[in-house]
Amino acid sequence: EPEVTQTPSHQVTQMGQEVILRCVPISNHLYFYWYRQILGQKVEFLVSFYNNEISEKSEIFDDQFSVERPDGSNFTLKIRSTKLEDSAMYFCASSAQGGGQPQHFGDGTRLSIL
Amino acid sequence: RKEVEQDPGPFNVPEGATVAFNCTYSNSASQSFFWYRQDCRKEPKLLMSVYSSGNEDGRFTAQLNRASQYISLLIRDSKLSDSATYLCVVNKGTGGSYIPTFGRGTSLIVHP
DSSP: OOOOEEEOSEEEEOTTOOEEEEEEOOTTOOEEEEEEEOTTSOEEEEEEEETTEEEEEOTTOOTTEEEEOOSSSOEEEEESSOOGGGOEEEEEEEESSOTTOOOEEOOOEEEEEO | OOSEEEOOOOEEEETTOOEEEEEEESOTTEEEEEEEEEOTTSOEEEEEEEOTTOEEETTEEEEEETTTTEEEEEEOSOOGGGOEEEEEEEEEEETTEEEEEEOOOEEEEEEO
8 A cells, every 4th residue: 555654753952943744645536635643632734735736835834944856756844943842753745635634644754952 | 613523532342343434524516425435645546425315335325414504424343444534525616616624534343
């Protein structure tokens, strides 16, 4: 069964550094998403992406964050100047269609900011 | 009122039991609804979509009540492997652009 893959599985970074989290969505999917989950809290939507542009973003997704689809397979989340509170699990997801269709999640990148 | 609310539980039930969870949502314009399960420190996995007419998949039944703004999940004949956190997801939006909101999840523990 095709799956969403994320790398790295765990990233440890000093506060203030930039990080790039990588995702390879399911190959025939067109809609891509990033979420975060702080330990013990709920999954929070960050951003959705379709046709090489952001479709929606939440209040969390401020100027510190950016997304990119640099080639035909990767989908990245960049966090500039990381803060301690950015420590969380970051999930990438993809769906074949938009319109609120079910999404398939990758197994996440645990980001730890020191 | 929170956008999406779930009883955190835990619901502690014996194998073979029937258990039901509810999830309430505040935005009447919400368009689509899902149940996901999440195992400890793992990614959410789609369990089922929730339709106005209700839907069933084996031991799992999901219902939507738009008038009262809640969705439900019923699990029959619980298995040990059903132990997980069950996440309610509500999407609001129009056209191809939707914003998903997750509930905090309901923890289910199935014991022998």
